[in-house]
Amino acid sequence: MTVSKNAHIVTSYDDNLRLLYALLDRMGALAISQTRDTIALVVQRAPETAERILEHEAEMNELDVRVNEQVIRLLALRQPLADDLRGVVSGLKVASMLERIGDYSANAARRAPAIANLSAFPVRGPVSRMGDLVIGMLDDALRAFRDPDPALAALVRERDEEVDALHASLFRELLTYMMEDPRTITACTHLMFVSKNLERIGDQATNIAEAAHYRATGCILSGERPKGDTSSSLVWPDGDGPGEDDTLS
Amino acid sequence: MTVSKNAHIVTSYDDNLRLLYALLDRMGALAISQTRDTIALVVQRAPETAERILEHEAEMNELDVRVNEQVIRLLALRQPLADDLRGVVSGLKVASMLERIGDYSANAARRAPAIANLSAFPVRGPVSRMGDLVIGMLDDALRAFRDPDPALAALVRERDEEVDALHASLFRELLTYMMEDPRTITACTHLMFVSKNLERIGDQATNIAEAAHYRATGCILSGERPKGDTSSSLVWPDGDGPGEDDTLS
Numbered sequence: 001m002t003v004s005k006n007a008h009i010v011t012s013y014d015d016n017l018r019l020l021y022a023l024l025d026r027m028g029a030l031a032i033s034q035t036r037d038t039i040a041l042v043v044q045r046a047p048e049t050a051e052r053i054l055e056h057e058a059e060m061n062e063l064d065v066r067v068n069e070q071v072i073r074l075l076a077l078r079q080p081l082a083d084d085l086r087g088v089v090s091g092l093k094v095a096s097m098l099e100r101i102g103d104y105s106a107n108a109a110r111r112a113p114a115i116a117n118l119s120a121f122p123v124r125g126p127v128s129r130m131g132d133l134v135i136g137m138l139d140d141a142l143r144a145f146r147d148p149d150p151a152l153a154a155l156v157r158e159r160d161e162e163v164d165a166l167h168a169s170l171f172r173e174l175l176t177y178m179m180e181d182p183r184t185i186t187a188c189t190h191l192m193f194v195s196k197n198l199e200r201i202g203d204q205a206t207n208i209a210e211a212a213h214y215r216a217t218g219c220i221l222s223g224e225r226p227k228g229d230t231s232s233s234l235v236w237p238d239g240d241g242p243g244e245d246d247t248l249s
Numbered sequence: 250m251t252v253s254k255n256a257h258i259v260t261s262y263d264d265n266l267r268l269l270y271a272l273l274d275r276m277g278a279l280a281i282s283q284t285r286d287t288i289a290l291v292v293q294r295a296p297e298t299a300e301r302i303l304e305h306e307a308e309m310n311e312l313d314v315r316v317n318e319q320v321i322r323l324l325a326l327r328q329p330l331a332d333d334l335r336g337v338v339s340g341l342k343v344a345s346m347l348e349r350i351g352d353y354s355a356n357a358a359r360r361a362p363a364i365a366n367l368s369a370f371p372v373r374g375p376v377s378r379m380g381d382l383v384i385g386m387l388d389d390a391l392r393a394f395r396d397p398d399p400a401l402a403a404l405v406r407e408r409d410e411e412v413d414a415l416h417a418s419l420f421r422e423l424l425t426y427m428m429e430d431p432r433t434i435t436a437c438t439h440l441m442f443v444s445k446n447l448e449r450i451g452d453q454a455t456n457i458a459e460a461a462h463y464r465a466t467g468c469i470l471s472g473e474r475p476k477g478d479t480s481s482s483l484v485w486p487d488g489d490g491p492g493e494d495d496t497l498s
Contacts, residue, residue, distance in 0.1 A: 068469075072335070075329075089321060110481035178427070182427070185424060185434070189441065196442070232359035232360050
């Protein structure tokens with residue numbers, strides 16, 4: 001944040017607005033760092049990143065509280081104009097979404113020791129691809145909110161389908177490993193939850209993009225979001241083991 | 250909602266405030282119904298409830314959009330006073346939390362066919378206990394927001410620990426079943442995610458309670474929340490099978 005030269009007017013409306021966006025920028029940077037660290041837990045098997053994620057989670061929670069106070073202050077201080085009002089209200093929502101990304105990363109971080117037990121590690125490639133996609137979405141969603149850029153926001157939303165599809169495919173692959181070698185069940189189960197956490201971070205990036213679009217235009221992106229995650233409806237006939245997957249509608 | 254007798258003043262500030270709370274009440278009732286249906290998916294093996302959950306999800310999303318519009322209208326129409334401002338801003342946040350409960354229920358509903366494949370069904374008891382707790386928390390959190398009742402809100406928060414502990418124990422139990430009979434792997438995996446969805450609904454009830462406390466007092470409930478969910482750090486030594494669980498800090 002560019003701090004005002006006149007410290008005594010730091011409580012002015014414009015300064016409060018700038019402080020709100022500076023807090024959101026910091027939360028956005030933390031969310032990207034936490035997501036990168038979540039991917040590193042799996043791809044580089046870097047368990048030391050787990051500690052950093054949990055440290056960042058505490059900061060994220062504090063920042064969310066500060067955003068809430070700042071929003072109340074702004075709304076109480078002066079009735080913001082149309083654009084500013086949308087910015088303030090969307091900012092409040094974006095803060096919750098970023099804080100939730102912190103929660104999902106922290107949940108993944110707590111699974112690091114369980115995952116570290118896996119000797120063969122077959123899912124690095126897909127997790128890495130999924131991670132790159134999610135980071136890209138998050139980065140663009142935050143830029144679309146900051147600039148604001150409704151066209152960029154609309155594009156982010158379309159990319160969520162690919163993340164969902166990668167998660168579904170990873171889920172299927174992990175089920176196969178568990179059936180082939182029951183000794184991997186615990187670790188693979190935790191990996192499934194890490195993959196789900198990454199998929200949910202993608203959902204939050206999409207939500208941020210929708211908030212960015214609303215902030216910029218006053219219009220809510222309409223229509224159902226494309227969905228590629230079929231993992232929740234994945235069934236194999238009991239006792240049949242992996243084979244043709246029976247994806248239900 | 251009690252509709253005003255004078256239809257032509259329906260856009261007044263007070264009417265808009267009443268409409269906001271009526272929308273939140275409806276969302277709260279839907280969230281409770283969806284959570285009940287999620288429990289019924291497992292406990293009564295009632296797959297027809299899955300359809301109802303998904304129908305309610307669509308309504309929930311529409312209501313969330315209406316709450317957002319209503320909040321913007323209220324803030325633009327007139328600068329709300331201190332109490333009202335807290336009510337409006339908290340209401341916006343509570344709507345997101347309720348909408349998220351809809352998402353978690355819908356995720357569970359999509360797993361109904363996979364779960365129905367399980368012939369032996371050992372986890373009904375724990376899921377039922379967990380469900381009762383979560384429903385109770387949600388009901389009290391919504392009442393604490395409506396009334397508003399900060400003491401009740403603070404009590405809700407304390408009960409989340411038990412839900413977390415039940416989820417951790419269920420997670421452990423399901424790992425055991427999967428290791429003993431690999432044919433149950435797919436169904437048990439989906440059950441784990443349903444249990445996690447219920448646990449996350451408990452988290453949202455806690456978040457609603459925190460918003461209720463803030464609405465009533467202007468103070469944020471401080472201090473770390475008690476945590477009972479150790480499932481994410483549950484490790485069994487690779488190849489050792491279920492035994493003493495090695496719960497990490």
